Amino acid sequence: MNADLDQIRVPSTDWRAYRGVLSRRIFAFLLDYAIIALLWVPAAVVVFFLGILTLGLGFFLYPALFAIVAMLYFGLTVGGANQASVGMNVMGLALARTDGRPIDFLTAIVHLVLFWIGNAVLTPFVMLIGLFTDRGRLLHDLLLGTVMVRRSPF
Numbered sequence: 001m002n003a004d005l006d007q008i009r010v011p012s013t014d015w016r017a018y019r020g021v022l023s024r025r026i027f028a029f030l031l032d033y034a035i036i037a038l039l040w041v042p043a044a045v046v047v048f049f050l051g052i053l054t055l056g057l058g059f060f061l062y063p064a065l066f067a068i069v070a071m072l073y074f075g076l077t078v079g080g081a082n083q084a085s086v087g088m089n090v091m092g093l094a095l096a097r098t099d100g101r102p103i104d105f106l107t108a109i110v111h112l113v114l115f116w117i118g119n120a121v122l123t124p125f126v127m128l129i130g131l132f133t134d135r136g137r138l139l140h141d142l143l144l145g146t147v148m149v150r151r152s153p154f
Contacts, residue, residue, distance in 0.1 A: 017149045018135040022127065024091040025148055031087035036070050043069050071109050078108035084151075092152060098145045107144065114140035 043065055050058035061068070077085040083103050084094040095103050095111070103111075118126050118139045130136045135147050 018147075019150070021093065021136045021148050021150060022130045024093050024150070025130075026127070028085065028087035028091040028093055031090055032073070032085045033070075035086055036066070036073050039073060040066055040069050071112060074112045075105040075109045078111070079103055079105035088148075092150055093148055094151050096147055096149050098147055103146070107146075111140055111144055111146060114143055 044062070047058055047061045047065055050061070052058070074085060078088070078095050082089060082094065083096065088094060095108075097103060097107070115138075122129075122139065126138065129142075130138050133142065135149075137147055141147055
């Protein structure tokens with residue numbers, strides 16, 4: 001197994017692993033949602049043809065299509081081998097569990113859903129929580145026992 005991934009799974013006690021994580025998370029978020037928007041287009045085409053094949057029943061997927069694409073994207077990327085989405089990889093971040101176990105598909109989806117709920121309830125204060133918690137953790141990180149770390153803290 002890759003030594004870099006083992007280091008990601010066990011959150012570091014070195015403060016440098018968490019330096020600048022909040023600002024990097026914002027840029028990773030923007031990049032990830034741009035990618036999801038691009039992935040939504042071919043998914044919408046697939047649902048269109050599915051709707052024709054099912055005599056209109058497939059069209060009922062349209063209201064939830066963006067959420068479905070986002071959940072699949074984050075489940076497969078954050079729950080995958082790199083423990084990070086494309087945006088997180090670009091920004092040098094990875095998601096880790098505080099108990100040291102790897103993030104799986106379901107945990108990645110629950111992390112995303114808790115993020116959405118936190119944004120719906122606490123906007124615009126959701127990012128302020130990270131300024132007052134240890135290691136810049138947000139509400140959904142605290143609830144799920146995860147932490148965002150830099151891949152290369154030095």
